[in-house]
Amino acid sequence: MSYTNLLVRLIDLAKPFLPLLPEIELPLEQLTFDDKVMYTIGTSFLYLLAQLPIFGASKTTNDPIHWLRPVFGAEQNTLLEFGVFPIISSGLIFQILSGLKLIKINFNNRLDRELFQTLQKVFAIFQYAILTNIFLFTGYYGYNLTFWQYILINFQLIGTGSVFVFISEIIDKGYGFGSGSLTFITINISANFVTDIIALNSVKTTRGYESVGALVNLVKNLRNKPFKNAILESFTRSYLPNLTQVYLTIGIVLVLIYLQNFRLELPIRSNRVRSVSNVFPIKLLYTGSLPLLFSYVVLFYINILGYTIVNLVFKNDSNQIIVKILGQYITTGFNSNFIVEKPSILYFFSPSKNLFESLISPLRTIIFFATILITSTWFANIWSSISGSSPKDLAIQFKEQGISIAGRRDVSISKELQRVIPVAAVSGAAILATISEIGELFGTNGKSPAIIVAVGAAFGFLELIAADFQQGGGSQNFGSIFGQ
Amino acid sequence: MAGDGLEKFTEVPIEFFKDGTAFVQKCTKPDKKEYIKIIRAVGVGFIMMGLVGYAIKLIHIPIRYLIV
Numbered sequence: 001m002s003y004t005n006l007l008v009r010l011i012d013l014a015k016p017f018l019p020l021l022p023e024i025e026l027p028l029e030q031l032t033f034d035d036k037v038m039y040t041i042g043t044s045f046l047y048l049l050a051q052l053p054i055f056g057a058s059k060t061t062n063d064p065i066h067w068l069r070p071v072f073g074a075e076q077n078t079l080l081e082f083g084v085f086p087i088i089s090s091g092l093i094f095q096i097l098s099g100l101k102l103i104k105i106n107f108n109n110r111l112d113r114e115l116f117q118t119l120q121k122v123f124a125i126f127q128y129a130i131l132t133n134i135f136l137f138t139g140y141y142g143y144n145l146t147f148w149q150y151i152l153i154n155f156q157l158i159g160t161g162s163v164f165v166f167i168s169e170i171i172d173k174g175y176g177f178g179s180g181s182l183t184f185i186t187i188n189i190s191a192n193f194v195t196d197i198i199a200l201n202s203v204k205t206t207r208g209y210e211s212v213g214a215l216v217n218l219v220k221n222l223r224n225k226p227f228k229n230a231i232l233e234s235f236t237r238s239y240l241p242n243l244t245q246v247y248l249t250i251g252i253v254l255v256l257i258y259l260q261n262f263r264l265e266l267p268i269r270s271n272r273v274r275s276v277s278n279v280f281p282i283k284l285l286y287t288g289s290l291p292l293l294f295s296y297v298v299l300f301y302i303n304i305l306g307y308t309i310v311n312l313v314f315k316n317d318s319n320q321i322i323v324k325i326l327g328q329y330i331t332t333g334f335n336s337n338f339i340v341e342k343p344s345i346l347y348f349f350s351p352s353k354n355l356f357e358s359l360i361s362p363l364r365t366i367i368f369f370a371t372i373l374i375t376s377t378w379f380a381n382i383w384s385s386i387s388g389s390s391p392k393d394l395a396i397q398f399k400e401q402g403i404s405i406a407g408r409r410d411v412s413i414s415k416e417l418q419r420v421i422p423v424a425a426v427s428g429a430a431i432l433a434t435i436s437e438i439g440e441l442f443g444t445n446g447k448s449p450a451i452i453v454a455v456g457a458a459f460g461f462l463e464l465i466a467a468d469f470q471q472g473g474g475s476q477n478f479g480s481i482f483g484q
Numbered sequence: 485m486a487g488d489g490l491e492k493f494t495e496v497p498i499e500f501f502k503d504g505t506a507f508v509q510k511c512t513k514p515d516k517k518e519y520i521k522i523i524r525a526v527g528v529g530f531i532m533m534g535l536v537g538y539a540i541k542l543i544h545i546p547i548r549y550l551i552v
Contacts, residue, residue: 044533045536045540048537048540048541049540051541051544052544052547053547053548186533187533187537188537190530190531190533190534190537191533191534191536191537191538191540191541192534192537193530193534194531194534194535194537194538195534195537195538195541198538199538201545253526253527253530254523257519257522257523257526258513258514258519260522261513261514261518261519261522262508262511262512262513262514263511263512264507264510264511264512265512281512284507284508284511420507423500423503423504423507424507426500426504427503427504427507427508430504454530455526455530458526458529458530459526462525462526462529
């Protein structure tokens, strides 16, 4: 078939880039636990330090992707304008393509593996370049920029993006715990979470200076305003973090931790040693928070595509029929967010600003929720069968270790796992999507999916750290912190 | 047979919902001790990371004024 032939050659596209892009070598020997901790902490600090303002932009308004930023660790008007979105999306897309056998890769062949990795990196950097130029040419950084301003902004954003493509590869290749881009997202979200609660700095608003931190704001309000107003305002202000969001976030974290330990325990027994039986846990959140992340990748693509068509091709002109169908962007007051407010395609693919809005336009709430739910569950279903812990792989592992499920014959192990794992993965993804949407109903503007992704990733790290810690022994410096 | 098509369309999600709820009901849930232990581990880690991150963000505020 010509269709597959076309895609077979997709990895060969990366061939010219192979000598150009450096590749991180796998560590020669297993790194010690302390080294891994140092690499992880060091790289995440780099990520936070890189949030420097962009030099050379003349305008700092009209943010069309403000509600997508938290999930991808992106900070407005900084070098990390797009966060790790290009890295994550590139990784997920290519893993799905190869998992569904749309790209044929022989993972036993070193060159094929290298080409596959290079292709992911090239596509990530390419996306940084495309996004930067979309934002430049739609006037995000101001109109009438000089030639040098274009070059300078391109250089800054693509340069930072490329650097983080490689830094995240360092972690991915086993110098740290788990995935690099997830590490960055987690540290960024936790920093923002603390900032939302206790940030001391204040910002000028229409009502005078107000503290950014929700808790600080409450204390300040209690001292300056009548009691009732103070409480009400701390819970409802819409332009800065409010206490409703903080409590919602904490609530989501608590629920997630509870769900994280839901597991179906399959009774297993060893074939070699008689009368030794144990349990093998199948977690409800089998694919962790990746499905939700994937949903937001899809939403990001939909919104950036719409934004480009509306603003680049049709100059956001409301007389054009396409703009009417897709949705006209309007700048909101204080935060200068660029949003679609009239019912149109893009309107349905973005979350509501607050609870009131979600209630008066239920159709939008339903469509937005359905999008997340469908993409999440689809992804969870696929991912549970293509990732390293798919039913087939597990069955092979079981066989190698001489383990069988109690009361089943050897042949039916794979079948039994096949029956349980996809159900777990999809139910887990559906539950996470629902929790995220409950948060979004209240207008958390992307913070509830972000905290779900962060906590999910944090659990992943915790498991890896625990496993590593048990292997490495408890005598090391950082190890002693985790010892109970 | 439009009715058949529609039935099939709703059958899959409903089937799935049944499977999912059955799975959740069969799950072992964490007990209180386990739950509190994990909350402590995740909470401490999260807040520690967050505080350090916030400290770094504080450094950025004067830099922002210098550059822009």
